[in-house]
Amino acid sequence: MIAALNGAFDDISKAMRLHRVWIALAHEDIGDQHRRTTLGPLWMLVNYFAFVGTFAFVFVTKDAxxxxxxxxxAIGMLVWFYLTETITMSVSLFQREASFIQGTTLPLFVYVMRLTMQCIIRAGYSLAGCVLILLLGGYGINTNWLVSMLGLLLIVLATPAFVMVFAFLGAFFPDSEFIVGNLMRVGMFFTPVFWVYSGQEGVQKYAYRWNPFTYFLEGVREPITAGIFPIQALAVTGYVCLGLWALALLLLGLYRKRIVFLI
Known part of the structure; x- marks a missing residue:
């Protein structure tokens, strides 16, 4: 166990010294995805506005x-899109990077951080759109935004762990790419992204209280929309983050040298 953890930390340390590599690769990925388009990466901002508008004005609920x-x-969509993209893209990470993994000696964590940085860059466009919506909605910048940023920071800190756990899952079980993708699509309706929990019983009660994604969303959203310090949400998010990192480090330490035989 100790040897595995030491190996994981060594891999991470080497990857962090190569930060210019994975930052450059992430920027290249974003550019390649929008090459020859008129708006370029701004399409991500347009997509965000389209989804927020659809759920706010078309799929009208009693809370509208x-x-x-x-x-x-707006905040729910920001966080959910980030989590969904991170998780679904992570499952096939090692398969996509197979040629690099088999042909280079780069630390495995470089590929983890490449995807992490790519997701952060993409989320930055959605974040800009979210801030604009909040300002137009009369939510002036105040100390509550700092608390909300704390929730975002916890999610960002958990991102490399999310990536590693689901990347190894995809390497061991290739079918999980489709299973996870479908679960995340359905999961959106079991997570309070656009519906509001107001003490209802039944499915909504359990979907709200026992869904870990609820706390990721509320840790960012409650400080701004409700003006409260989300102690429970931040605590649960922190515990999930620690648990993910413990599992991710164990997987990285045990299987980083064997992954080449699994892809």
Whole structure:
């Protein structure tokens, strides 16, 4: 166990010294995805506005009359899109990077950080759109935004762990790419992204209280929309982050040298 953890930390340390490599690769990925398009990466901002508008004005719920509902949906979509993209893209990470993994001696964590940085860059466009919606909705910048940023920071810190866990899952079980993708699509409706929990019983109660993604969303959203310090949400997010990192380090330490035989 100790040897595995030492190996994981050594791999991470080497990868962090190569930060210019994975940052450059991530920027190249974003550029390649939008090459020859008119708007370029701004399409990510357009997509974000389109989804927020759809769920706020088309799929109208009984909560739509609340003045804070658009902000509720905007922040919910920001966090959910980030988590969904991170998780679904992670499952096939090692398969996509197979040629590099088999042909170079780069630390495995370089590929983890390449995807992490790519997801952060993409989320930056959605974040800009979310901030614009909040400002237009009358949510002036105040100390509550700092608490919300703390929730975002915890999610960002958990991202490399998410990537590693699901990347190894995809390497061991190739079918998991489709299973995870479908679960995340369905999971959006079991997570309070656009619906508001107001003490309802039944499925909504359990979907709200026992869904870990609820706390990722509320840790970012509650400080701004409700003006409260989300102690429970931040605590649960922190515990999930620690648990993910413990599992990720163990997987990295045990299987980083064997992954080449699994892809």
């Amino acid at each position: 009359g609340n003045p804070s509902y658009i902000a509720y949906v």
